[in-house]
Amino acid sequence: MKTLELKGSLRTDLGKKATKALRRAELVPCELYGGEENIHFSVQEKDLKKLLFTPEVYIVKFDVEGKVFTSVMREVQYHPVTDKPLHVDFFQVTEDKAFEVEVPIKVEGFAVGVQSGGKLAVNLRKLKVKALMKDLPEALPINVTELGLGKSIQVGALNYENLELLNAKNAVVVQVKLTRAARAAAMAAQGK
Numbered sequence: 001m002k003t004l005e006l007k008g009s010l011r012t013d014l015g016k017k018a019t020k021a022l023r024r025a026e027l028v029p030c031e032l033y034g035g036e037e038n039i040h041f042s043v044q045e046k047d048l049k050k051l052l053f054t055p056e057v058y059i060v061k062f063d064v065e066g067k068v069f070t071s072v073m074r075e076v077q078y079h080p081v082t083d084k085p086l087h088v089d090f091f092q093v094t095e096d097k098a099f100e101v102e103v104p105i106k107v108e109g110f111a112v113g114v115q116s117g118g119k120l121a122v123n124l125r126k127l128k129v130k131a132l133m134k135d136l137p138e139a140l141p142i143n144v145t146e147l148g149l150g151k152s153i154q155v156g157a158l159n160y161e162n163l164e165l166l167n168a169k170n171a172v173v174v175q176v177k178l179t180r181a182a183r184a185a186a187m188a189a190q191g192k
Contacts, residue, residue, distance in 0.1 A: 001136045004051055004058040008041035010065050028085050032062065032069055034092040034099075039064060045085065052076060052085055055104050055125065059133065060090060070094070070133075072101050095133050100166060102126040103137065105173065109145030113176030117185055118149045124173045127155065128166040135162035147176050 011018070011029065019029050027042040041064045051058055051073060062069045071090040079086055093099045104126050114120050127140055140160060142153060152175030155167045 001133070001138055002056060002058050003061060005061045005063070006043055006047050006051075008043045008062050008064040011040040011042055014040055023084075023086070028088055030088045030090060032064075032071055032090045032092055034071075035069070039069070043088075048085060048088065052088075056138065057101060057103055057136075059093070059136075062090070072099065093133055098130050098132050098164075100128060100130045101136065102128050104139050106139040106141050107144055107174060108141050109143045111144040111147040111176050113147050113149040113151060116149050117179055117181050118176040119179050120144065120147075120174065121177050122174050124155075124167065124171060127158075127173070129160075130164040130166055131162055137163075142174060144174055144176075147174070149176055150178055151176055 008030065009027075011022070022029055022042050026045045028045050028048055029040070029042050032039040032041065041062070043062075051060065057072070060071050060073065062071060069090075069092055071092050073088065074091045075089040076085055077087045078084065091099065105122070105124065107120070107122060111118070111120055129136070129140075137160075140158075140163075142158065144153065147153065152172045154169065155165055155171045155173060156169035158165060158173070
């Protein structure tokens with residue numbers, strides 16, 4: 001799993017007025033929870049861009065006025081018009097305690113159904129997993145080579161070592177949908 005290091009400044013004023021002043025100074029108010037106490041701090045908006053605008057998941061190491069905290073990003077609130085981050089929540093993690101995080105999937109192979117004229121649809125781009133920090137992969141590989149027309153792979157059919165999948169077992173991750181051309185070819189093959 002990739003690691004990103006950021007510097008933050010502790011916040012003492014938590015009101016609306018102080019938060020607006022932070023945003024005008026191009027700082028993003030953040031909160032770190034999951035440890036002994038919640039920590040309120042701010043980070044430069046430009047420093048957060050690599051973390052916010054990527055499909056990858058990072059372990060974030062914060063240096064907040066000399067103290068270093070290891071965390072994962074939990075939630076981001078964006079401005080509805082400008083898409084600027086308004087607030088970011090982080091969850092503190094440790095090496096010895098399992099935690100939940102969403103990990104992106106990586107589709108591998110060329111599906112048999114796609115070769116027959118179908119269309120591969122990826123319904124879930126990330127899967128929620130629970131694991132120790134050392135066991136977290138950068139992506140979850142899903143091999144679709146044997147996937148035929150109209151077939152799908154559900155969360156319950158996936159299994160990864162040292163990871164617990166938390167999505168619903170019947171949630172469809174990837175599927176090969178029938179296209180009109182594939183349906184017409186199948187009808188012609190049946191002689192209808």
